[in-house]
Amino acid sequence: MAQETARESVPQAAPQAAQATTAANPDAEHIVEALLSFIAQPAASDEEFNALALRIFARQVQHNLPYQRFCQLRGKTPRLVKSWREIPAVPIDAFKEFTLSCVPPEACERVFMTSGTTRGEVKGRHHHPGLAVWDASMQRHFNQQFMAGDTRLRMGILFPTEELMFNSSLAHYLALAVRCFGTPDSAYYLDQDGLRTEALIEALTDAQRTGKPFALLGASYSFVHLLDALQARQLSFALPAGSRILDTGGFKGQSREIPIQAFYEQLSAAFGVDRRQCINMYGMTELSTQFYDAGNHTLPSVKLGPHWIRSRVLDPLTGQELARGERGILAHTDLANFNSVTTILTEDVGMATEDGFVLLGRAQGAQAKGCSLAVEDFLRAARA
Numbered sequence: 001m002a003q004e005t006a007r008e009s010v011p012q013a014a015p016q017a018a019q020a021t022t023a024a025n026p027d028a029e030h031i032v033e034a035l036l037s038f039i040a041q042p043a044a045s046d047e048e049f050n051a052l053a054l055r056i057f058a059r060q061v062q063h064n065l066p067y068q069r070f071c072q073l074r075g076k077t078p079r080l081v082k083s084w085r086e087i088p089a090v091p092i093d094a095f096k097e098f099t100l101s102c103v104p105p106e107a108c109e110r111v112f113m114t115s116g117t118t119r120g121e122v123k124g125r126h127h128h129p130g131l132a133v134w135d136a137s138m139q140r141h142f143n144q145q146f147m148a149g150d151t152r153l154r155m156g157i158l159f160p161t162e163e164l165m166f167n168s169s170l171a172h173y174l175a176l177a178v179r180c181f182g183t184p185d186s187a188y189y190l191d192q193d194g195l196r197t198e199a200l201i202e203a204l205t206d207a208q209r210t211g212k213p214f215a216l217l218g219a220s221y222s223f224v225h226l227l228d229a230l231q232a233r234q235l236s237f238a239l240p241a242g243s244r245i246l247d248t249g250g251f252k253g254q255s256r257e258i259p260i261q262a263f264y265e266q267l268s269a270a271f272g273v274d275r276r277q278c279i280n281m282y283g284m285t286e287l288s289t290q291f292y293d294a295g296n297h298t299l300p301s302v303k304l305g306p307h308w309i310r311s312r313v314l315d316p317l318t319g320q321e322l323a324r325g326e327r328g329i330l331a332h333t334d335l336a337n338f339n340s341v342t343t344i345l346t347e348d349v350g351m352a353t354e355d356g357f358v359l360l361g362r363a364q365g366a367q368a369k370g371c372s373l374a375v376e377d378f379l380r381a382a383r384a
Helices: 015-024 028-040 046-063 065-074 132-147 169-181 197-210 220-232 260-271 365-383
Strands: 110-113 125-128 154-158 214-219 244-248 278-282 309-314 327-334 343-352 357-362
Touching: 028 046, 028 132, 046 065, 065 365, 110 169, 132 169, 132 278, 154 169, 154 197, 154 220, 169 214, 197 214, 197 220, 214 220, 220 244, 220 260, 244 260, 260 278, 309 343, 327 357, 327 365, 343 365
Parallel strands: 154 214, 214 244, 244 278
Antiparallel strands: 110 125, 309 327, 327 343, 343 357
């Protein structure tokens, strides 16, 4: 499988630039402290979430100029907005057109970039002054939803290392998973030369022999290549109890798709892992927080987020929130997005449930048109 291996040059924060940013934006450090404390809480009330969301919104309107113009055009200023639900949602394509950041790009520690689905496509960029909040968000929710009480697991990663894909949020996510939750014998099994099939087969055989749980994590399409390789060798495994699988990304832009039901059936059969332990992570470069389901025994599975992110299902033409059970476009308010914009309008169709949402695919027809109009509104306002 061809992989993007070029490391894009990312400006590092010079001391004077960082000092200038702090001087011009003295609340930044306090926002980070407040967020780290908020994430560390076991839960949060609606009032607590709303108060912090409005505080971050006010800061973003003040320091993020393209967003400021958009909010002014919509008549949504910090003085008038009283609820996080009223915060204007930015369509994700805006990350391709503008630098959505409260600090200068040169003061950012990392810039994550979207992968794109076609060669030459303009990539979205998400600027991060530091990664403390991003990392805390990932670790806290990953520990709750994937580790399920285990301190460490032997991990096999089906994705390139962070050194090979420095601008990939998924590469950083998986590097954190290994560093914070993996055992010393955890390893990467996909590099610039492709899938390291024989080495992975050896690791899976060893896990089966020793009876120690094994976790496979990676991009959904990497698993397709692995399943094909195992089928060609007529191999399957019965991994020990406690083993689990995490896939993410789906098959967008790939040459071959597998129906989701068949995908999880094949994963379960190939590795001897119950479908309740085949977990899908839903995330995106434009967010700093991820969603997980509780396995894929039944489909579509319900995606769950932590207490620092809230989701709504919107009519893309009117922007109105839809009732539970109605199909619309997903919008997420992620407080960990403190430097860019807290609220983004995706191009994913979903339906709200009692405790989360189900993902139903990409916007098509009228829904896609509504997303395009939202992009046009943002571009017109930000360029005015």
